[in-house]
Amino acid sequence: MERNFYKEAKEIFIDSVDPKNYLSLDTGVLYLQRVAELKEKPFKISLLSGPAGVGKTMLLKKFLQEYGDDKTLLFTRPFESGKEFANVLNAKLFNGEKELFENLDNSDDSEFFVILDEAQIYEKEFLEKIRIISDTNKIKFLLCMHTGESKELLSMEHFSTRIFTTIDISPPSKREFNAYIQKKLLSIQLFDLSKGFDQKRSDFIYRYTKGNFRKSNLFLYTLFDILDYFYTKRPSELTNIKSVPMKYLEMSAIELGHLDA
Amino acid sequence: MHRYELLEKKWKKYRLKRVLKPLFFILTITLLSIGAFYFAKKSATEEKKKEVVTHTSQNILLPAKEFEKRLDGKKFYQKRKAVAKKAQKKARISKNGYPHKVLISNKRADIKELEKNFYSHPTYSKAILLAQRYFDEKDYKRSLHWALKANEINKEDERSWIIFAKNLVKLNKKDKAARVLKTYILHHGSSQEAKEMLKKIYGR
Numbered sequence: 001m002e003r004n005f006y007k008e009a010k011e012i013f014i015d016s017v018d019p020k021n022y023l024s025l026d027t028g029v030l031y032l033q034r035v036a037e038l039k040e041k042p043f044k045i046s047l048l049s050g051p052a053g054v055g056k057t058m059l060l061k062k063f064l065q066e067y068g069d070d071k072t073l074l075f076t077r078p079f080e081s082g083k084e085f086a087n088v089l090n091a092k093l094f095n096g097e098k099e100l101f102e103n104l105d106n107s108d109d110s111e112f113f114v115i116l117d118e119a120q121i122y123e124k125e126f127l128e129k130i131r132i133i134s135d136t137n138k139i140k141f142l143l144c145m146h147t148g149e150s151k152e153l154l155s156m157e158h159f160s161t162r163i164f165t166t167i168d169i170s171p172p173s174k175r176e177f178n179a180y181i182q183k184k185l186l187s188i189q190l191f192d193l194s195k196g197f198d199q200k201r202s203d204f205i206y207r208y209t210k211g212n213f214r215k216s217n218l219f220l221y222t223l224f225d226i227l228d229y230f231y232t233k234r235p236s237e238l239t240n241i242k243s244v245p246m247k248y249l250e251m252s253a254i255e256l257g258h259l260d261a
Numbered sequence: 262m263h264r265y266e267l268l269e270k271k272w273k274k275y276r277l278k279r280v281l282k283p284l285f286f287i288l289t290i291t292l293l294s295i296g297a298f299y300f301a302k303k304s305a306t307e308e309k310k311k312e313v314v315t316h317t318s319q320n321i322l323l324p325a326k327e328f329e330k331r332l333d334g335k336k337f338y339q340k341r342k343a344v345a346k347k348a349q350k351k352a353r354i355s356k357n358g359y360p361h362k363v364l365i366s367n368k369r370a371d372i373k374e375l376e377k378n379f380y381s382h383p384t385y386s387k388a389i390l391l392a393q394r395y396f397d398e399k400d401y402k403r404s405l406h407w408a409l410k411a412n413e414i415n416k417e418d419e420r421s422w423i424i425f426a427k428n429l430v431k432l433n434k435k436d437k438a439a440r441v442l443k444t445y446i447l448h449h450g451s452s453q454e455a456k457e458m459l460k461k462i463y464g465r
Contacts, residue, residue: 230265
């Protein structure tokens with residue numbers, strides 16, 4: 001049976017935060033390096049912010065995969081309370097023996113690196129807990145949150161004085177976005193399809209997704225799903241794999257409500 | 262029907278809209294431009310027509326005056342002339358009391374229009390009117406030309422002869438003017454005005 005490239009392409013755009021699927025774009029490498037540097041520096045609290053869907057969680061997971069050890073922890077799911085967090089932290093770092101602060105007193109300075117994703121949802125009380133823990137100088141924190149939501153945190157003076165650095169993650173440029181799609185397709189050896197996905201086509205998607213990877217993956221999944229359907233039904237219409245017809249891109253935009261038909 | 266088949270139909274509608282939208286826009290602009298052009302053209306033509314009608318009516322009146330003058334005598338003619346002059350003056354004065362600018366600024370254009378009018382329907386009165394207008398504008402050569410034209414149409418009427426002679430005087434051809442007036446008096450009639458003019462030429 002003939003190979004259905006569209007079906008294969010569709011699968012790689014299923015949105016996931018599996019670091020195996022992480023694609024190193026130029027700026028992505030830079031961000032990864034900066035997070036790695038934070039691990040080595042004696043900053044009490046650092047911030048990582050960026051718009052939703054820009055790839056923050058993926059970046060953190062990739063960091064953990066590349067630079068992680070038993071003293072580096074990443075929490076992608078939020079905690080209900082500061083107490084719960086302290087208990088989990090104690091269990092992960094010290095196997096839950098004794099109290100957290102007692103254990104911390106007996107450990108070396110800046111020994112642990114704890115990353116909290118979705119930090120924008122934490123209450124003041126929870127953040128206070130983090131501040132108190134960070135004051136022991138034994139744990140460095142990296143708080144990851146959406147752009148603009150760090151204002152409240154920074155407005156707390158006693159907190160802001162402990163934040164030494166902020167890494168702002170921006171959406172990819174149009175060129176990077178094109179490279180992202182091409183690299184994705186190349187990752188499963190779809191060379192012709194990758195070549196056919198030129199700047200014009202990626203710009204069309206970028207116009208609606210603004211480089212948001214989550215939205216873009218949904219767009220590309222929908223596109224290849226449509227192409228897969230029509231390739232099965234009317235293969236003669238899609239013989240030239242080197243060029244994805246604009247018709248299907250517009251159909252995807254209509255399907256996702258970006259275009260009013 | 263599969264949802265993607267329905268989606269394709271939606272897309273076709275979308276494409277049609279996209280193609281028709283600029284076409285509709287261009288068509289609207291074109292129609293509006295054509296409409297505006299014709300409206301402007303029509304208005305301009307109507308304006309010109311009005312002017313022509315005004316002058317033509319004067320032209321038509323002139324032979325009538327002549328006719329009345331000959332039939333009913335000088336008194337009736339003078340009365341009629343006074344009424345016509347009053348009406349003409351009134352027509353040229355706007356509500357605020359100032360003369361109509363359009364009439365003044367379009368004077369040259371009126372002559373041209375009148376010339377056109379003459380060539381499409383040549384009449385003696387139009388030629389005389391043109392001769393008189395050019396004379397008023399001190400364009401004596403052109404006035405001469407139109408006086409000749411008028412004379413070609415009607416040799417009996419004194420006005421063409423008199424305007425012709427007046428132009429010659431203005432062009433410093435007094436002898437020729439005198440010859441013309443003498444010819445008229447000799448062959449076509451004893452015009453008082455022609456005699457008066459002849460006297461003036463000889464300085465008597």
